[in-house]
Amino acid sequence: MTGSGRLLVVTAVAAERDAVLAGLARGRSAGAQAAVDVVAGGVGPAAAAAATATALARAQAAGTPYALVVSAGIAGGFAPAAPVGSLAVADAIVAADLGAETSAGFTPVAELGFGTSEHRPPAALSRRLADVLGASYGPVLTVSTVTGTAERAGTLMRRHPAAVAEAMEGFGVAEAAAAAGLPVLEIRAVSNAVGPRDRAAWRIGDALAALTAAFGKLPAALEVDPEHD
Numbered sequence: 001m002t003g004s005g006r007l008l009v010v011t012a013v014a015a016e017r018d019a020v021l022a023g024l025a026r027g028r029s030a031g032a033q034a035a036v037d038v039v040a041g042g043v044g045p046a047a048a049a050a051a052t053a054t055a056l057a058r059a060q061a062a063g064t065p066y067a068l069v070v071s072a073g074i075a076g077g078f079a080p081a082a083p084v085g086s087l088a089v090a091d092a093i094v095a096a097d098l099g100a101e102t103s104a105g106f107t108p109v110a111e112l113g114f115g116t117s118e119h120r121p122p123a124a125l126s127r128r129l130a131d132v133l134g135a136s137y138g139p140v141l142t143v144s145t146v147t148g149t150a151e152r153a154g155t156l157m158r159r160h161p162a163a164v165a166e167a168m169e170g171f172g173v174a175e176a177a178a179a180a181g182l183p184v185l186e187i188r189a190v191s192n193a194v195g196p197r198d199r200a201a202w203r204i205g206d207a208l209a210a211l212t213a214a215f216g217k218l219p220a221a222l223e224v225d226p227e228h229d
């Protein structure tokens with residue numbers, strides 16, 4: 001993102017939006033200059049896609065288009081790559097449960113011939129961001145249902161052995177960005193391990209703090225033009 005590039009960050013809920021805003025404020029006090037808008041678009045891929053598409057269209061109509069879109073928030077981490085409290089940056093944003101379930105197993109929508117199953121962030125930019133943030137780097141899975149059993153976690157890991165995190169909005173944000181011809185990133189802070197549901201083990205506060213720290217560094221890390229990735 002160059003100095004003139006406007007950045008749209010989409011989170012699910014207000015607490016994530018506020019954590020991102022706190023990080024951006026910290027970055028500005030350190031001298032980082034970035035035109036960034038942050039939207040809490042709702043939980044799940046459909047809400048995220050609708051909110052992202054609306055924000056992009058409004059900016060385009062106002063003559064102040066965005067140059068880059070980021071899906072950000074908390075996530076489940078796949079062990080050992082992404083422990084609780086760590087950050088994850090997507091090298092691919094994957095629709096992990098969009099497709100068809102048959103007796104032969106799951107077939108992704110792309111293999112059914114009905115569209116895209118994953119979006120690729122700019123490789124050099126996302127890799128550089130992961131390095132700057134000290135984040136794990138790999139596929140981030142988008143699901144419509146939070147994984148709650150070891151069996152489901154195992155199924156996802158077998159299908160996506162390099163996956164680092166699971167969340168619910170990235171693919172929706174990426175679809176809206178792709179429709180607008182814009183590059184997309186996904187940055188997640190790990191609040192829990194993907195697997196058996198244990199709400200007592202969730203560390204949402206720690207994840208939100210990690211998200212704030214990440215966005216304190218992000219504008220400086222993005223001071224490149226994603227068009228020349």
Ligand SMILES: O=C(O)c1cccc(C(=O)CC[C@H]2O[C@@H](n3cnc4c(=O)[nH]cnc43)[C@H](O)[C@@H]2O)c1
Nearest residue numbers: 012043074075076146147166167168169194197199
């Ligand atoms: O199991 C529960 O009752 C429970 C407790 C706290 C949060 C939830 C959610 O459904 C959070 C979904 C929300 O947060 C993201 N997120 C965080 N961890 C995960 C995960 O392991 N798998 C998928 N999404 C996760 C997600 O992006 C949503 O915005 C449930």
